Structures are given as C-alpha cells and as structure tokens.
Amino acid sequence: MILPIIAYGDPVLRKMAKDITSEYPKLDELITNMWETMYNAHGVGLAAPQVGLPIRLFLVDTTPFSDDEELSKEDQEALKGFKKVFINAKIEEEVGTAWDFNEGCLSIPDIREDVKRKPEITITYLDENFEPHTETYDGLLARVIQHEYDHIQGVLFTDKLSSLKKRLLKSRLEKISKGKIAVDYKMRFPNIKKGR
Numbered sequence: 001m002i003l004p005i006i007a008y009g010d011p012v013l014r015k016m017a018k019d020i021t022s023e024y025p026k027l028d029e030l031i032t033n034m035w036e037t038m039y040n041a042h043g044v045g046l047a048a049p050q051v052g053l054p055i056r057l058f059l060v061d062t063t064p065f066s067d068d069e070e071l072s073k074e075d076q077e078a079l080k081g082f083k084k085v086f087i088n089a090k091i092e093e094e095v096g097t098a099w100d101f102n103e104g105c106l107s108i109p110d111i112r113e114d115v116k117r118k119p120e121i122t123i124t125y126l127d128e129n130f131e132p133h134t135e136t137y138d139g140l141l142a143r144v145i146q147h148e149y150d151h152i153q154g155v156l157f158t159d160k161l162s163s164l165k166k167r168l169l170k171s172r173l174e175k176i177s178k179g180k181i182a183v184d185y186k187m188r189f190p191n192i193k194k195g196r
C-alpha cells in the first residue's frame, strides 16, 4: 500500500526517532509499504518519519544511481542492487574531507542543493530480521545512508545549507508545507488550511 509522504513543515520530521523492538506491531507490513511508497516516488531512500512514524527505521535502494555513466564500473556495481533495511541505526564514525553532492528529498519536492558531508561512515544497525551489523561505507552509498540517518535524528538536508541559502529557500519551503506544489506522488501537507 502506498503511504502519503509527509511534507516539509510537519513536526514528525523534527523528532529524534525512537528505537523499536521486533515486537513492533505489523513491522513486516510497514516495511513492505515503505518500499512500495519509495519506489512509487522514484526515491533511493525513505525513513519512517517521512510516513509519519518517529521510529528508527529507514530503507535504502541505490540501484537507480548505478546507471550513472560518470561513475566507475566498480562504483556502479556497488550501487546496483544495494537494497537494505536499517533498524535502530547509529553512525559510529564519519571520516574524511567533506564533499559536495546535490541532494533532494521526497519530503521537500523540487528543491535540490549541494550538501557537504564526510565521505566515509561506520554504522551499526539491525536488519529486518533484527540481526546486528557493523559496516563501513563510502561514496554515494554513505551519502544516501547519511541523508536517511539524518531523518531519524530529526534533521533535513536544508538544515545543512548556508544561512543565505536558507533565506533564499524560505518562501519555497513555506509553499511546500502548505501544499502549494505539483507533485506526482501522494503527500500529506501540515499547513493546508481546513475549510472555514
């Protein structure tokens, strides 16, 4: 089932998300619905707060990036079929010299900006079977994971922009929160005025 994606301005996107246990109600169904919702919106990642749930769960499938012909064969292979569920994730370490990548977000349609992040991360998480993993990623894999991880920390990529960029984007972000935007997937907007 395709779930509405929560738009910029909703307080759920600002909460520090909580850990879950394997007893979390209908978790399999939620994960299935989140995959369906992400693919329908042509995203490469989706975090639970973006479907209204302040829990530490996000999904990543970087396969669409693997077509990029500017990437090395090795990078293309790493991105192809990289499909994972991250539960109760914690980034243990981020290292290297921060680099720019043009990011977008399903909760903030039509806005794309260069964001600086460190290139290599080590992350501890549980998979969908609640098996623990500690893994190190770099490049675009790290980038997508860092973006989704920020969502469970209540952080959005627009927070990482310069104060000038933020001022320039302010009115566009307000329009998004009011639903004054054309988008080809289902969304829920926090500031739509109800009829009087």
Ligand SMILES: [Zn+2]
Binding pocket: 104, 105, 106, 107, 147, 151
């Ligand atoms: Zn996002």
